[in-house]
Amino acid sequence: MMQFLLFLLLLFAPISVLSVDPVFNDDVLGLIVFKAGLQDPKAKLSTWNEDDDNPCKWDGVNCDPTTHRVSSLVLDGFSLSGHIDRGLLRLQFLRILSLSKNNFTGSINPDLLLRLGSLQVVDLSENNLSGSIPEGFFRQCGSLRSVSFANNNLSGKIPDSLSFCSSLVSVNFSSNHLYGKLPSGMWFLRGLQSLDLSNNLLEGEIHEGIENLYDLRELRLQKNRFIGRLPGDIGGCLLLKLLDFSDNFLSGTLPESMQRLNSCTSLTLQGNSFTGSIPDWIGELRSLEMLDFSANRFSGWIPESIGNLSSLNKLNLSRNQFTGNLPESMVNCVKLLALDISHNQFEGYFPSWVSLTSSPASYHSLQVLDLSSNAFSGELSPNIGAHNSLQVLNMSTNNISGSIPVGIGQLKSLYILDLSNNKLNGSIPPEIEGAFSLGELRLQNNFLSGKIPAQIKKCSSLTSLILSHNKLTGSIPAAIANLTNLQYVDLSWNELSGSLPKDLANLTRLLSFNVSYNHLQGELPVGGFFNVISPSSVSGNPSLCGSVVNHSSPSVHPKPIVLNPNSSYSNSSTSSLYHGHKKIILSISALIAIGAAAFIIIGVVAITVLNIHVRQKISRSAASFALSGGEDYSCSPANDPNYGKLVMFSGDAGFDDGAHNLLNKDSEIGRGGFGVVYRTVLRDGHSVAIKKLTVSGLIKSQEEFEREVKNLGMIRHSNLVGLKGYYWTSSLQLLIYEYLSRGSLHKLLHDEDEYSRNILSWRQRFKIILGMAKGLAHLHQMNIIHYNLKSTNVLIDCSGEPKIGDFGLVRLLPVLDHCVLSSKIQSALGYMAPEFACRTVKITEKCDVYGFGILVLEVVTGKRPVEYMEDDVVVLCDMVRGALEEGKVEQCVDSRLLGNFAVEEAIPVIKLGLICASQVPSNRPDMAEAVNILELIQCPSEGQEDLE
Incomplete structure (x- = not known):
């Protein structure tokens, strides 16, 4: 009702405002309407009261001392969510709008600058805004000095209208999904001091004209897809202090003009394809504190002039093709904290400043020294202990002796x-x-x-x-x-x-x-x-x-009695005695064998009885926990091992009297790397799936287990299987999930009986692919890596929506490690990213992207990731890639669709699957990018009914 009244007030404001104080009405009304559309879980806006004459004392609100109109609205980190409502457009004298570090959604209002011409600062960073930056947003931006949309989910191109904002000093669009080329007028923003477009999908060449930005201090273009050379006139930006072009596809040599960047303190070109040697003029950049040329194709010797960089504290030249040795002049780099020259072709003995035979005491501040994977020789210096600040010392893979x-x-x-x-x-x-x-x-x-x-x-x-x-x-x-x-x-x-x-x-x-x-x-x-x-x-x-x-361990047995047959008895007596004793010997052997067998049988019987006893305990435990429910409800005294702790995240539904069948073979519906899954029924009649964890030997303590499981229970998404509760004892841990009757994607794709009843249409398959992408993107947004993505872990609900299951289970293990992860997901043959085989490569969200790529190909082709033929093994990814190279990609689509699919969707989807399944993690897109790509690929629904 309040929102409706506020809407009416806003609608008729031009009439009613005449009867009240015109100075404050717009500001109060606009902010109250803005608040009405928000969720404020921490009550940060509790001081905002519609009965106040003015909002100047409200939290986050500042007013001009002369006009008493709202001039600044700063709500950073208020945990607010909702849309940025049009009510803000009533704040006609607003100069600073800062809503960063919240959870605002929706798109950017194109009228924000048009209606609020006095705005000087707009900061909407670290939210969940989506869509593109409106082309008309910057058409009237005469007062705008700083704008930041960093760390959102924005897509599309950077508007050309940005070049109209001649007063701009700072622009930050980093960590979004922006694509396309830089606007042609970008270099005409002559007052620009800071430009951050990092971590996007921008492409094309960085064209010349950048020297026009003669006030530029910081330029961050890292983690994009720029190609070509650095602009030759970049040295004209004489005030540049920070320059970061890392992780792009740039090439060529360094432009000569860069030697004019005497103010530069940080120069980072890591992860490109630059060639040539480091020029001698590098020593003229005497303000440099950080120099990172790692992971390029630089070669040659390191120039002696690098010793002129007396302010240098970080030098990274790793993963290039440098030769020779480090120059002795580097003894002058006395402020160096980190030196990484690993993975090059350096050779010879260590310089004196490394072995500390002649270096000054002030050089002892070095914290990281990585000389690994070169051809250094000689012995380690006995003075190595003088590097008393060292935290990392890596000299592996050289020819060091002594x-x-x-x-x-x-x-x-x-x-x-x-x-x-x-x-x-x-x-x-x-x-x-x-x-x-x-x-x-x-x-x-x-x-x-x-x-x-x-x-x-x-x-x-x-x-x-x-x-x-x-x-x-x-x-x-x-x-x-x-x-x-x-x-x-x-x-x-x-x-x-x-x-x-x-x-x-x-x-x-x-x-x-x-x-x-x-x-x-x-x-x-x-x-x-x-x-x-x-x-x-x-x-x-x-x-x-x-x-x-x-x-088995060696046991001590009595020696058998052996009689000497060559005694002094007569032949007959000897023969008689010999045969008699032979019988005795056989009898003793037989007794020993019989005794051992009896001992083994007794042991087997004892173990069997113990197993039955333990199973009865577990069954009683499962039955007892199932008879009750509710948040943190413990069914029995803590000192009784036959009872456990059942927690349901919502409602109080427990299990019916049939709960003793919970762990029975008849109730089993699946098995995986982390446990066996059973089906049972709640008291309210709803079915649930119970996963009995089989990682008890590795599982965390109860406190850590409960904390992690409760965190997983808070995750809600239409494409993720919901976790409803859990059960804990020291010997038995169960997870309670929602039950999905249609079963797994694997069953729908590969079960012949299922296929004979209902073949998935192309439209259903696309829906499954898009849903999986959205679910996985949400997990990654929550900083959760799945690690075990495969078609058996994707379930389908009654409406055909996919739901990803088994996510977050590795958080129940004490440490995420290649060895443990590989053992837990060894059943995921064909889905595992290649980095699992390399202990030195960090496991990231990109391993999930690989598994998603394989799933995409599996859904489109209807084939398993690895199929064993009579005399051959077919790897799905290789087969599809080969078909693409031969121009036969359409033939990869599941033949059971009988050609009834959208070619204009199928081919791009297959290509996306191959890109996601790239052997190189950095070549794979993020899942948020994959969602955007799929939504772009998706054809309009009209006229596609025949594909259903």
Whole structure:
């Protein structure tokens, strides 16, 4: 009712306003109408009262002291949601409008500047605005000095009308989905000081004329798709302090004019295809504090002039083709904090300033030193401990010889030490205990000998201990069991002996433990990680015993009684005695065998009885929890192990008396990498799906489990399977999901009986693809990576909408790691992104994009990702890519559609699937981009009824 009255007030305002104070009415009315269309969960606008004469004391509102009209509206971080209502258009004297860090949706109002001609600052950043920037938005922007639409979901092109805003000082459209070329008039904004268009889809060349922006201080164009060379006149922007062109497709050499950028403090060209050598004039940019030329195609030697950059604190030249050595002049770069020259072709001995044989004390501020993957030789300096600020020291994959200096123990801030893949010899110095901040110690593939020092227990932060492929001897020190943060241990391919310390089973965070190919013996530890350890992780140790290696411990048996047949008895007596004793010997052997068999049978019976007992407990537990519900309702005293905790996120529906069938085989409807799924019925008659988690050995504590599950329960989207509740005991964890009767996408696509009843039409398939994209995009917006995307995890509801299930389950594991993830999703053959096979590549949302790409191809073609023929294996992605190259892509569409599909949709969809399934993660689009592309591909519904 209030909104309706406000609407009437707004509608008839020109008449009614004459009878009240004209100074304040428009401002109060406009803001109240604006508020009426918002959700304000934190009551940030509680001071906004329509009965007030003026709004000048309202939170977020400022007024001009002379006119008492609203001049500034700043609501940053108020947690508001809704649309930016037209009520703001009544604030005729508004100069600053800042609504950043909220959850506003909808599109940008094209009349904002047209009606509010006095606006100087517009900041709508960090919201969920969508659509394009209206072409007419900037047509009347005479007063506008700063505009920011950063971190939204905007698409389309940058309006050409932007070039009309001659008073603009700052423009920020970063982190959207804008595409197309830069507006031709962009370089005529002569007053522009800051331009940020980073993280979009902009393309084309960066044309010349940029020198007209003689006031420009910051230029950020990174993470786009620009091509060609840098503009040759860029050196005309003499006031430039920050220049970032990283992660584009730029090429060529650096323009000579850049040597005039004497004010530049940050120059970043990372991730392009620039060639040539670093020019000598680089030393003239004496203000540089950060220089990043990494991941390009630069070559040649590093010029001596780089030593003139005395203010430099970060230098990254990694992943290029540089040769020679580092110039000694770099001894003058005394402020350097981070140096990364990895993955080049540098060679020779380390310069004196690296080995600290002649460098000044002020150089000891270095925190990151990465010289890995080059051809450096020589020995590590005994003075290495003087780099006492080092946090990362990586000299792996070189030709370094000699021993590890004891000075390594002086690096008290060191977190990563990687000297792997060299020619180091000698032992691991006990002084390493001094580097107590170590988190990763990697010394594999060297010639190290001697024992693993017990003093390593002082490095209590260690998460990775990799010492494989050396010549280490002695036993594994029991002190390692004190390193409670350990996750990865690799001691394989050494000469270690003795038994494994039993207390290793107490390392609760352990994800990988490899001691293969040593001389270890005795029993494997029992419990914890060692209950699920892979046999390959302990292979090559013949004397190790335990169920994992299928080798029992040697038992002590009494020696059989053996009589000497060559005694002094007569032949007949001898023969008689011999045969008699032979019978005795056989009888004793038989008794031993019978005893052993009886012992085994008793053991089997005992284990069977125990299993029945445990199953009865679980069944009683499931039945008991199912008899009640409600938020955080515990069914029994906490000290009774037969009862658990049931939590339903909405309503109080529990399970009926049939809940004891919950975990029965008859109720099973599916299996996956994280557990078995059953169907049961709530008391209110609604069916639900119950996932019994089978990762109990890896699962987090109850507190962490409940926090993560409750967070997942808050996620709501029409294309995501809803989580309704959960059940917890220390030995049994269940997740309660909505039940979808049509089953999985895999069933609809590949079940022959299902196909004979109902073949999915092209329109239904497109709807499924678009729905999957929207659901996955929403997950990524919530910073959730699925990791296990496949057609069995996509369910279809009664209206044909897809719903993605099993999302967020990896959050229930203690650490997200390649090893654990691969083991959990090994059933996802064909859907796994190639980066899962490389431990050094970070897993990101792009691995989900890969799986989505495979799903797209699966839906369009009706074929599985990998199909095994009689004498061949067909990989779907390769087959479709080959058809595309041969111009036969239409033939890939499922033949059961009988040609009844929209070619103008099918081909672009197939191409999108191939792009998403690119081997290179950076080539794959974001899911939000994929949604936009699909909506552009989608044909109008008119005239397509025949495709249904």
